[in-house]
Amino acid sequence: MRIGFVGAGRMGRPMVGRLVEAGHEVRVLGRSAAARASLEEAGARAVASAADAAEGADAVIVCVFDDGQVRDVCLGGALLARMPRGSVAVLHTTGSPGTARAVAERAAPHGVGVVDCPVSGGPHDIAAGRLTLFAGGTDGDVAKARPALRAYGDPVIHAGPLGAGQSVKLVNNALFAAQIGLIADAVRLAGRLGLDEAALLAALPHASGASRALSGVAARGSVAAFAQAVNGFLAKDVDVVRTVAAELGGDLGALDGAITALDAVLKAEGA
Numbered sequence: 001m002r003i004g005f006v007g008a009g010r011m012g013r014p015m016v017g018r019l020v021e022a023g024h025e026v027r028v029l030g031r032s033a034a035a036r037a038s039l040e041e042a043g044a045r046a047v048a049s050a051a052d053a054a055e056g057a058d059a060v061i062v063c064v065f066d067d068g069q070v071r072d073v074c075l076g077g078a079l080l081a082r083m084p085r086g087s088v089a090v091l092h093t094t095g096s097p098g099t100a101r102a103v104a105e106r107a108a109p110h111g112v113g114v115v116d117c118p119v120s121g122g123p124h125d126i127a128a129g130r131l132t133l134f135a136g137g138t139d140g141d142v143a144k145a146r147p148a149l150r151a152y153g154d155p156v157i158h159a160g161p162l163g164a165g166q167s168v169k170l171v172n173n174a175l176f177a178a179q180i181g182l183i184a185d186a187v188r189l190a191g192r193l194g195l196d197e198a199a200l201l202a203a204l205p206h207a208s209g210a211s212r213a214l215s216g217v218a219a220r221g222s223v224a225a226f227a228q229a230v231n232g233f234l235a236k237d238v239d240v241v242r243t244v245a246a247e248l249g250g251d252l253g254a255l256d257g258a259i260t261a262l263d264a265v266l267k268a269e270g271a
Helices: 012-021 033-041 050-054 067-075 097-110 123-128 139-149 164-192 197-206 212-220 223-247 254-269
Strands: 002-006 025-029 045-047 059-062 088-091 113-116 131-136 153-160
Touching (some): 033 045, 059 139, 067 088, 067 097, 088 097, 097 164
Parallel strands (some): 025 045, 059 088
16 A cells, blocks of 8 residues: 555654555655654655655555644645545544544545544554554445554454544543552552552452553552553543543543542642
8 A cells, every 4th residue: 555654753653664564655754854764764755744645645644642733734734635535544643533523524525534543552562563443434444444554453443433433542541541540549548458559569460450550550560650651641531531521411420530539649749
């Protein structure tokens, strides 16, 4: 496939590497001469603008930090207009389902499809080809994107229509944040019982209370250390899911109380 790529950062850069290794022709936005040189060394073709990355592409992958950047790239420039009819834009950034729909509305007159496809995992999962992807979009658009996504994603889960990928990821991250909050409360309970945090974290991963969140906390050595490590991406996603829930006239229910416990940990650490 001919693939355009915008956002070759911490997550995007190893994606580009996997795409090149899989035999795809990849044009990547590089914002500096040094970045472009590095991308060229990796086998990609570096370009100076998002619109140039879209030129002649079968798919354009956008992997930037937040909703605002997605809107800047997709709605504020010529990227969609430069994409060929029948191509598809893939949005890896976790954000509001409404942003994906806004991009799709702008893309439709150009004959361009949109797949919202947030990810679960980190650079090590990309390198191993086992990044979890939640895709939202039509069957046809997801099918167009799959050959590219399979270069680094397994499983690639088609969650439903446009916006469904974002919805699954937001619920996941709300649950993940709540689990960290629950672990913080469990540590406080252990303290009242005369048990220190290290002893608790050495034991619980082997018991029925184990979870991926608990494994992460145990690996870091404390709730506070793990909370600070994940706060950079998790906090923005929790803000989005709270906003989306409020717009729908609801809230996060019991999840919100547990997330508040996590907020207290971060506040105590000054994060």
